[in-house]
Amino acid sequence: MTSLRLSSPFAFGDLQGCHAPFQRLLAALPLEPDTPLWFAGDLVNRGPDSLAALREVAGFGTRAQAVLGNHDLHLLAVSAGIRKMKESDTLTDILAAPDAEPLLVWLRHRPFAHFDNGMLMVHAGVLPQWDLKLALELADELQRGLRSPDWKETLRDLYGNEPRRWSPDLKKKDRMRVAFNAFTRIRFCTPDGTMEFAANGGPDSAPPGHIPWFDAPERRTSDVTVVFGHWAALGLMLRDNLIALDSGCVWGNRLSAVKLAGNPSERTVVQVECRECVDSGRGE
Template sequence: MIDTCSDAPFAFGDLQGCHAPFQRLLATLTLTPDTPLWFAGDLINRGPDSLATLREVAGFGERAHCVLGNHDLHLLAVAAGIRKMKDSDTIADILAAPDAQALLDWLRHRPFAHFEHGMLMVHAGLLPQWDVSLTLELADELQRALRAPGWKETLRDLYGNEPRRWSPDLKRKERMRVAFNALTRIRFCTPDGAMEFAANGGPKAAPPGHLPWFDAPERRSADVTIVFGHWAALGLMLRGNLVALDSGCVWGNRLSAVRLAANPNERTVVQVDCGECEGQAAGE
C-alpha cells in the first residue's frame, strides 16, 4: 500500500467508466475518511462500467469534488433528449438503472470549476483573458443554470462552436456557451484566445497559429495551479502551476492520480495499467 494520508487532496484523471482500474488505484492508497478526492470530470462513457463508476464516486459524498466534463454533460443531454446516443457510448446502463434519476440529479449538481488550497480544477482549460475570479464567476453562472428547473433548455443552447472568442460584451447565451466550451472542451487556442475544436492530438498537433491553451502568452490564470483532465494525448503532465491528469486509461494506457501537495516538489503520482479498459472509438 502507498501511504498518502494527508490533508492534501488526491486528484484523479478521467475515469470514463473504467471501474476496475479505479478500484485498483484506490487499493494502492492509504486514504483516511477525511482525505479530499478530486475528480477532473468525465467520470463516465467509453469504458465498460459507467454505472458502477458513477455510483462509487457519488457514494463518496461530500469528500468528493468533481467538476463536469464533456462526457458527463453528454449523458445529461442524452437523458434530456437533446442529443442522440452514439455507437461508442457506454451510458445505456446508467439510463436503465433503477437509480438513474438520482444519479443524473447528482451529476447535474456538480460544478464546472472547483477552487481550493490555491488550486483551480476544471475539466478542459481556461481562456487566456480569465483570472480565477472571472473563471469562478462564469462557472457559477453555468452551474446555477444547469441546476434550475429550465436546465434542459439551457443545456440545449450551450451546444455549438460559436462564438469562439471571449468578450466581456457577449450576451448571456453567447457568454455561457463560450464558458461551457472553454471549461469542458478546449485544447488549443490562438494567442488571443480563439478556440479550436477539431484537433485532439498532442501539443505538436496544434493547428497553424494555435498553441495549447496553457501556453498562451500573458495567461491571467498563471498565478495559480490549474488541475485538469480531458486531453489524453497530452498525458500526465506536471509543471509548477499545471497538473494534467488524463493519461488515457480508456484507451488502454494508464489511470493517474496525483496528491496535490502545496509544494510541487512533494506531489505524489500513482498510476495503474488499464489494458482491459480500451475505449471503443476515437473522439472527444
Template sequence: MTEQIPPPFAFGDLQGCRNPFQRLLGQLSPSDNTPLWFAGDLVNRGPESLATLRDVVGFGERAVAVLGNHDLHLLAASAGIRRTKNSDTLDDILAAPDAAELIEWVRHRPFAHFENGMLLVHAGVLPQWDVTLTLELADELQRALRAPTWIETLKDLYGNEPRRWSPDLKRADRLRVAFNALTRIRFCTADGAMEFAANGGPNAAPEGYLPWFDAPDRQTENVTVVFGHWAALGLMLRDNLIGLDSGCVWGNRLSAVRLAASPAERNVAQVDCTECKALGN
C-alpha cells in the same frame, strides 16, 4: 482539536473504467477524511459507467467532481437532447432504478472548483480569465444547469460559436463560450480564439494555435490549474499545471496526484488500464 484535512488526491478521467479506479484507490489508501478530486468525465466509453458513478457518489462530500463533456453528454442523452452513439456506455445508467437520482447528482456538480491555490476544471481556461472571472462564469453555468429550465439551457450550450471571449457577450453566447472553454478546449490562439477539431498532442496544434496553457500572459499562471480531458497530452506536471488524463479509456493508464502545496511533494500514482482498451476504441 480540529482534525487536519490531508491534501486531496486528484484523479484523471475515469470514463467508466472502474477496475483501474479501484486498484488505484487501493494503491493510494486514502484516509477517510482525504478529499478526492475528479477532473471530470466520470462516465462513458469504459465498461462500467454505472458502477463508477455510484462509487464516486458514495464518497459523499469528500468527492469534488467537476463536469466534463462526457458527463454533460449523459445529461443531454437523459433529456433527449442528444442521441447516444455506438461507442457510448451510458445505457446502464439511463436504465438504472436510481437513474433519476444519479442524473440529479451529476446535474448539480460544479464546472470549476478553487481551493488552496488550486483551480480544478475539466478542459482548461481562456488566457484572459483570471481565477475570479473563471469562477464567476462557472457559477453562472452551474446555476443555469441547476435551474428548472436546465434542459433548454443545455440545448443552447452546444455549438462552436462564438469561439472568442468578450465581456460584451450576451448571456447565451457568454454561457456557450464558458461551457466550451471549461469542458472542450485544447488549443487556442494567443488571444483566446478556440479551436475544436484538433485532438492530437500539443505538437499537433493547427497553424496559429497553441495549447491553451501555453498562451502568453495567461491570467491563471499564478495558481495551479488541475485539468483532464486531453488524453493525447498524457500526464503533465509543471509547478503550476497538472494535466491528469493519461488515457485510461484508451488502454493506457489512470493517474492520480497528491495535491500538496509544494510541487516537490506532489506524489504521482498510476495503474495500467489494459482492460478498458477495447471499449475505448
C-alpha cells in the same frame, strides 16, 4: 483551516467508466478517511462500467469534488432528449438503472470549476483572458443554469462552436456557450484565446497559429495551479502551476492520481494499468 491543509487531496484523471482500474488505484493510494478526492470530470462513457464508476464517486458524498466533463454533460443531454446516443457510448446501463434519476440529479449538480487553497480544477481548461475571479463567476453562472428548473433549455443552448472567442460584451447565451466550451472542450487556442475544436492529438499537432491553451502568453490564471483532464493525448504532465491528469485509461493506457500538495516537490503520482479498458474511439 481547509481540508487541503489537514489532508492533501488526491486528484484523479478521467475515469470514463473504467471502474476496475479505479478500484485498483484507490487500493494503491495512502488514503485517510478524511482525504478529499478530486475528479477532473468525465466520470462516465466509453469505458465498460459507467454505472459502477458513477455510483462509487457519488457514494463518496461531500468527500468527492467532481467537476463536469464533456462526457458527463453528454449523458445529461441524452437523458434529456437533447442529444442522441452515439455508437461508441456506454451510457445505457446508467439510463436503465433503478437509481438513474438520483444519479443524474447528483451529476447535474456538480460544478464546472472547483477552487481550494490555490488550486483550480476544471475539466478541459480556461481561456487566457480570464483571471481566477472571472473563471469562477462564469462557472457559477453555468452551474446555476444547470441546477435551475429549466435546466434542459439551458443545456440545449450551450451546444455549438460559436462564438469561439471571449469578449466581456457577449450576450448571456453566447457568454455561457464560450464558457461551457472552454471549461469542457478546449485543447488549442490562438494566442488571443480563439478556440479550436477539431484537433485532439498531442501538443505537437496544434493547427497553424494555435497553441495549447495553457501556453498562451500572459494567461491570467498562471498565478494559480490549474488541475485538469480531458486531453488524453497530452498525458500526465506536471508543472509547478499545471497538473494534467488524463493519461488515457480508456485507451488502455493508465489511470493516474496525483497528491495535490501545495509544494510541487511533494506531489505524489500513483498510476495503474488499464489494459482491460480500451475504447477505439479517440475523439472528444
